[in-house]
Amino acid sequence: MSEQIKHECGIALIRLLKPLEYYQLKYGTWRYGLHKLYLLMEKQHNRGQDGAGLTTIKFDLAPGKKYIDRERSNSSTPIKDIFDAVNKGINKYSSKPELLNDPVFAKENIPFAGELFLGHLRYGTFGNNAIDYVHPVMRDNNWKSRTLVLAGNFNMTNVDELFKKLVDLGQHPRDYSDTVTVLEKIGHFLDEENQQLFRQYKNDGHPNIEISKLIAENINVAKILQASTKDFDGGYAMAGLIGHGDAFVVRDPWGIRPAFYYANDEIAVVASERPVIQTVLNISTDDVKEIKPGYALIIKRNGTILHEEIRIPQTRKSCSFERIYFSRGTDKDIYQERKRLGEFLTPAILKAINYDHENTVFSYIPNTAETAFLGMVKGVEDYIKNEKKRRILEKGANLSEKDIDEIISTRLRVEKIAVKDVKLRTFIAQDKGREDLVGHVYDITYGTLRPGVDNLVVIDDSIVRGTTLRESILRILDRLNPARIIVVSSSPQIRYPDCYGIDMAKLSDFVAFRAAIELLKETGQEGVINSVYRKCKEQQNLPKEQIINYVKEIYRPFTDEQISQKIAQLLTPKDVKAEVKIVYQSIENLHKACPNDQGDWYFTGDYPTPGGNRVVNNSFINFIEGRNQRAY
Secondary structure, eight states: SSOOOOOOOEEEEEEOOOOOHHHHHHHHHHHHHHHHHHHHHHHHGGGSSSSEEEHHHSSOOOSSOEEEEEEESSSSSSHHHHHHHHHHHHHTTTTTHHTOOOOHHHHHHHHOOOSSEEEEEOOOOOOOGGGSSOOOOEOOOOOOOGGGEEEEEESSOHHHHHHHHHHHHHHOOOOOOOOHHHHHHHHHHHHHHHHHHHHHHHHOOHHHHHHHHHHHHHOOHHHHHHHHHHTTTTTEEEEEEEEEEEEEEETTTTSSSSOEEOOOSSSEEEEEEEHHHHHHHHHOGOOOOOOTTTTEEOOOTTTTTTEOOEEEEEEEEHHHIIIIIIIIITSSSHHHHHHHHHHHTHHHHHHHHOOOOOEEEEETTTTTTHHHHHOOOOOOHHHHHHHHHHHHHHHGGGOOOOOOHHHHHHOOEEEEEEEEEHHHHHHHOSSSOOOHHHSSSSSEOTTOOOTTOEEEEESSSOOOEEEEEEEEIIIHTTOOOOOOEEESSSSOOOSSOOOOOOOOOOGGOOOHHHHHHHHHHTOOOOOHHHHHHHHHHHTSSGGGGOOOOHHHHHHSOOHHHHHHHHHHHHOOOTTTEEEEEEEEHHHHHHHHTTTOOOOOOOHOOOOOOOHHHHHHHHHHHHHHHTTTTTTO
């Protein structure tokens, strides 16, 4: 993506199913779990760079011994920082290898030498990178079975409702955020389960020290999650550790946020992305399973692994943006989907260049669009191949050797046009007065086009705000003097805010929305804007279940092509000489390319949860009333 968008976080959970001595003997180190956690987190670094954290739980330590270790960082190198802290405790014994390599000693004396690990990578969708907001977050208690550690990839649309329910229970939450609210909600029902079991075993005559063990063995994690998630409206994949050793990962019933797992007799692993687990454990695609929407993977202290329904699964609406951009393209399915996204754009691209492929150079805007580019190349090459066949058949018996040479010499012209200057990008990001430098984020390869003759087609993952196109890319591409620049987006027009974890929260940021507003004004339809505002205001105090997304009416008077044309006008700088066209993916082709991931609310406005309709209407109200803030 040519413009940076923050997005959902990454989780990594590891449960070692054997004693540490086992890993020392088999793999030569008791740090096997820590090594795998580090790799899981590094391989998901794309999912969060605002902060990172990890928590370890040690089993069977005597009272008074520290059984939970946690480290978090919100620096610019958070993964390095937290593992530097881990290694500091380990390196303390580097001069005493007999102690360092003793798993029993390590567990008793070295922080993070445990059996249960939870790592997290954070993108702060609210822009708050304070260390208190970095996961894992913890709800501490002297009773192990009441201690809760939580890390997640989630965003709730109804924090106000959840907050009020906590207050009605008599609590006084220390902060107004979905992280604290979710932690306290699950913590409340964890307390209730503990209290119920305590009363049960107390009535049966068991002494308190024995009751603690019985609670740890029999606590019903599924029951806790069923009660605590009942009112959640949002997308989530939440991972939790309970102090006595139970662990869970629970997923929303629409499957909005992803989660995958693998287990054998040595280890159980959960991560946000499938190829990460495959790479770290060197296993096949089929070995990795998806946690089903509405289900929780529960790993009991005794090593039993359960996959239990928590919420009734709804129509699957897993995030298609995962497929287009955010997830690692090394996943078998995602790679093929991205290629199809590029291939399916072929007819629209050919139309935009008037089918003149001989005078057109095809390229991409680095680097994540490369896979869609390969699909686009395949689509255009297939068209050229069919054209060659048609011309040969048309000539028939009159086909000469010169005709053959001319026909078979026709080929697709592909060049690497734009090269991103990563170091410059880093420098610019840290500089408040950066406008004059933005135009140099990309370099171009000179001499790749015939000035004034060739068209230039470049494909990108998506065009959200369009700022980088307007301020940088189009001007840079225009230096090659193309006759026409066609910018292709492998995703459809982004028209509506996301409220489930991706940092696309304000309508005014979207160039498609700005284009629709401009078209309404130009065509004398300002009344539509006023009507939508009035309808949104009238719904503000309704229950979220009754709210309708009226912002759809902003786009209704216009075709996709009309909006694309207006976007091209809005993004073309006055000093660019080439004609600029913008081609977007269609919704139909998106669903055809990604058939199992139908979450498309940012394109269609069809939110999977009722809270989404409230968010989009509030976002429109904010736009009209001039408030530059999030709607959730």
